[in-house]
Amino acid sequence: MATDVVVPTLGESITEATLGQWLKKPGEAVKVDEPIASLETDKVAVEVPSPVAGVIGELVVNEGDTVNVGAVIARIEAGAAAATSATPAVEDRTAVGKAEAAAPAEPASAPVEETGDALTLSPSVRRAVLEYGVDPSKIRGTGKDGRVTKDDVVAAAKSQPKPAATAPAASPAAAAPVASNAGGRNEERVKMTRLRQTVAKRLKEAQNTAAMLTTFNDVDMTAVIEARNKYKDLFEKKHGVRLGFMGFFVKAACMALKDIPSVNASIEGEEIVYRDYVDVSVAVSAPNGLVVPVIRNAETLTVAGIEKTIGDFGKRAKEGKLSMEDMKGGTFTISNGGVFGSLMSTPIINPPQSGVLGLHRIEDRPVVRDGQVVVRPMMYLALSYDHRLIDGREAVTFLVALKNAIEDPTRLLIDL
Template identity: 80%
Template structure:
């Protein structure tokens, strides 16, 4: 038997939550094939089998806390377990045939789909995948789960007994994921530690929208990625951070740490909650480079394949609540950073231009900052610099 141990999970991370067993005792496993998934403070991590063989005893249940280095299961080094299938092939071929299919399908599911399957109880073998090559997506599982009550309704209707119970109020208790616990803890720490203040401004998106409309097809053809608004905002933020370095700084004890680089954290929605990967050295990237990085983060966040190192550090955060329809918010700082920019939805509003009331696509900007380090004048100056760059994107090209 070979021990399966919890791998090193990253700097300062000593434990995780067992999120899911991907193999059952008795299942055949290949070397390096994932047999379990762990939830850490930031991402899901798959635990591979160290050898090929048969899944043995599992020492922890889903939801248990496991420490780095702990033995969570054993694998029997039984190469013969996979070999018997060729010898009894003539007689045994019909029986094993159905069994491997679901096992193979389950192993091929992405972490986000496996999590959705675990949470909804949907049998993935009964769902038709709409992804590439017929692969299941999270939306497929959610849709199948939503359809289940409808299918069960006719069978439940004839039964008179459950009727009284249906009128009662119900509650469900669900254990908080480790990610949600960590987010709650860190956000509360930020409120308790920083002297947080939020300053607002609005920005006319007319010119950026026009530029995006004019060049989006050429941009996608050349760079292989869609041209969004985040590329403009990250680029504008980098310039504003250079002019107002305190917004890009942090407090360490009784010292202020100034950074001559801009590592921009971007909030991305993932199945297990909000994650914040970091665009490293954003000051050296073009708009195309920024968009490619963000697109890659978004895809891998949905698949649950973001790496721990990709979410460490960061000197400034941009959170786009506008994609969910938010009109205005007061974002919370991501410690140890000292500021976070909140973007919101774009909507047509009447504004005055040259003495005339006209309709323009406007967006509210919100900068939450640590008042211990950043003065109100600096916060306002930062937002005005950002606003000017977005309202006149040429500034981004000629570095104004």
Template identity: 70%
Template sequence: MATDVVVPTLGESITEATLGQWLKQPGDPVKADEPIASLETDKVAVEVNAPIAGTLGEQLVAEGDNVEVGALIARIEAGDAAAPKPDAGKAGKAETAVNPAGPGETPALKEDAAAPKAKDDAQALSPAVRRAVIETGVDPASLKGSGKDGRLTKDDVLAAAKGGTPAPAKPAPPAEKAAPATGERHEERVRMTRLRQTIASRLKEAQNTAALLTTFNDVDMTAVMDARGRYKDLFEKKHGIRLGFMGFFVKAVALAARDVPSVNAFIEGDEIVYHDYLDVSVAVSAPNGLVVPVIRNADAMSFAEIEKTIADFGKRAKDGTLKIDEMKGGTFTISNGGVFGSLLSTPIINPPQSAVLGMHRIEERPVVVDGQIVIRPMMYLALSYDHRLVDGREAVTFLVRVKEAIEDPTRLLIDL
């Protein structure tokens, strides 16, 4: 008896997804709750799990097709998920028929039979792992997965690319194949993922709707770097997480937003919605694009809670396991382009939010302090905001409050 596999509920307001990849092929044995397909939504990749153990039957949807919640995409034949063992007598006849090797000859049947399985294993990759394989050129068939049920993870691929697990040498091309002509040019067309389409649409929406403006300032990171250097070992020993810079900036934003509440507000129709809480969207790089998981009630969290939450978001973004609900909402965004080497940028707000703070790389520069030219670790800060709601004076005030809190972290403790 066959059991239907349908598209699961994907979250509030999400009614459609794109079938990104089949993780199992027709005839493959599957276990109950084992992922058999990957769906791409507007925000994250979601795996479809097998409702029962059995054998995957007909696939009713092709990769790249759009599917609605509740749509039938495949069927699973009930039964033992383990592959049936062939009868010894039948196996011998099959070998004779497929590979009639004589005495002393080496049969190639085992190699022929193993080829489809290796192909299937290579196909059963999550979107994050598949992208890592493409970027590094590592052969996934040569790796042993450390994930659930022996599946490959992105860390497995990256470790192999760094020399942890050497990939087998590729066979040399046939001698008769002519080398490509010098100067030959190629083009490749790749369909945009649903996530990338959504990112493009929302960014363009922000430009078309909001009156965007950016104001800049720079901040001396000496005090924060000294505090971090002094306490990072004790902090990690006590809390089990490294002390980073994001905790300081989240705390500084929470402090500044109390003085300038408009940067933490929305425009809805002809009304302004103010929030007495701060939900910070943290821009995180994922294999398929930028995602913004939300730190809920960040204004009430400790440094350790903030750092643990951010570290968890970063790891799961790379693995493609962030949940849709974790990226909903958010009243303010922080984007750290400095981790990629950015010196200066004008970030775009994340609608319906009204402001985004851009952090950049720390660079030693000569500055004047008390009439003396000294070298200090400096960072440029950029605040992009919706000028319909946030006035220039308020934007500058907010950025100055953040600067003051970073340059004198004691303010974060005594609420100044």
């Protein structure tokens, strides 16, 4: 008797997804709740678990197909798992027995490839395996239930520098294709993921709908850097999380948004919606690109609470475990391009939000203090905003308030 595998509920207002990759093939045994497919939605990648133990039967849809919530995507032959798991065991023993007489080395490695975790790798890990050219069956996974993560692949690649360096010299035949393609003009066409399609659509809608304008300022990071260096060890010991810069900026932004509520507001039809709470969307890096989970009621959190939330988002983003609820909503966005080396940018607002703060890299620059030219660690700030709702005076006032709080962190304690 076969059991249908259906597309699970993906979140509010999400009715369809794209089948990104099959993690199991027909005839392979699966356990209960073992991932068999990866779905790409408008916001995150979702793994589809097996509802029963058994053997993969028919795959109803192909990779790249669009599927609706509740649709059948595969069938699992229940009750066949025991038989199929026993049969290969006999076959493997027979094969090993025959092969030992001829080539003992090959039978030893074959079972590892047959039973390794490579068959259930997530899409991001599979791409990393291909990129770094490592054998996933020889990697010890540090993820949940011993699954291999992208970081495991990178670490394995770094620990094997010699084979990668000597391979071309040891195999002249392998060097020939590289030389022949050196002057080539190759192209590769890759279908856009559903996430990338949605990002492209929403960003273009933002440009077409909002009257976007960007205002800039710079901030002296001396005080924050000194505070961080002074207390980072005690902070980590007490709270179990590292003290970064985002905690200061989120806290300062919440104070500034309280003073300039229009930056935290949005336009809905012919009405302006003002809020007495701040849900901050923070951009974090994920295997499929940047995602923007939301810190709920950020105005009520301490710097430690903010850092813990961001750290949890970053960890789950790398593991592909962010949920739809994590991404939902948001009243204001902070994007930190500085971690990638960005000096300055004009970020695009995320509708229906009306403002986005762009942070950039910190670099030593000459500035004037008390009539003297001194070197200070400076950062450019950028606030992109919807000019339909936010006036220039309000935008500049917001940035100045945030600048003052960062340059004098004591203001964060006394709410000034």
